[in-house]
Amino acid sequence: MPPPPSDVLSGARGVVRLLNTAGGRVLCLAGDVDAAAVAAFLRRYGREPARVECIDAGSVTALSPAARELLLDHLEAAERAGRTVTVRRSAPVDRELTGSR
Template identity: 75%
Template sequence: MRLLNTAGGRVLCLAGTVDDAAVDSFLRRYGREPAPVDVVDAGSVTSLSMRGLELLLDHLDAAERAGRPVTLRRSLQVEQLLAGRGQPAR
């Protein structure tokens, strides 16, 4: 998990296994407040813990409250978790 500054804006990247240890490492590095992002790239996630899902949703919710459109790239695993929580496609 990383925050990247790209030519297309700030990107929250999640890849591989996003478990509680990965979330803890991300929070130590970047802090607890959701960062303003333009893209959430979760297209390479193979496994997502509930804390990982909460972190992803926190970033999406913060962007929505700020009126910022965010592109969400999602893997099948992320798609299934979002569908199970009643999250609309973004």
């Protein structure tokens, strides 16, 4: 049996993954995305925002400041490159991105 992912070992409560799909790369966030989940993602993929076609954050229940920064970094990188990224948002993500509480 393979070892568990590093975010499981680090005690992260949420999940951040980069998936390759038929429609392109998808940044997936789910659960209570805390700083440990973001740190595990950055150790695996590096700090440079990945080129993604979609961000799936529809299953996020809470977004830490580090997770919000990661999400915004990917959106800003796409905007600077002139690319449109589809974002599937949960209510907590929508509140974070629009600034409403």
